[in-house]
Amino acid sequence: MRPVSKKVKTVKYTAMSRVCQLTGKRVMVGNNVSHSKRRTKRRFLPNLKTKRLFLESENRWVTLRLSTSAMRTIDKVGLDNALKKFAKKGHI
Numbered sequence: 503m504r505p506v507s508k509k510v511k512t513v514k515y516t517a518m519s520r521v522c523q524l525t526g527k528r529v530m531v532g533n534n535v536s537h538s539k540r541r542t543k544r545r546f547l548p549n550l551k552t553k554r555l556f557l558e559s560e561n562r563w564v565t566l567r568l569s570t571s572a573m574r575t576i577d578k579v580g581l582d583n584a585l586k587k588f589a590k591k592g593h594i
Contacts, residue, residue: 520547522569524576524584526593555581 521528527548533541
């Protein structure tokens with residue numbers, strides 16, 4: 503890490519949560535079940551990818567952390583329509 507002078511602003515880094523920014527999909531909790539039916543806790547992680555997309559309505563690039571199902575929706579209906587669709591459902 504470089505030395506911090508008075509002119510340089512310090513930035514705190516936080517860990518990114520595993521949540522899709524469009525659909526709101528997040529980590530689920532369940533059980534591993536062995537052959538003897540013994541159950542131990544486990545986490546089901548969403549399939550998230552960081553994607554850079556062009557938002558035509560604002561004429562700029564946006565970087566989003568999306569689930570692959572959200573990417574399929576964007577491919578089918580376009581980014582602007584997908585944003586409207588998920589905002590209407592209350593995910594955004």
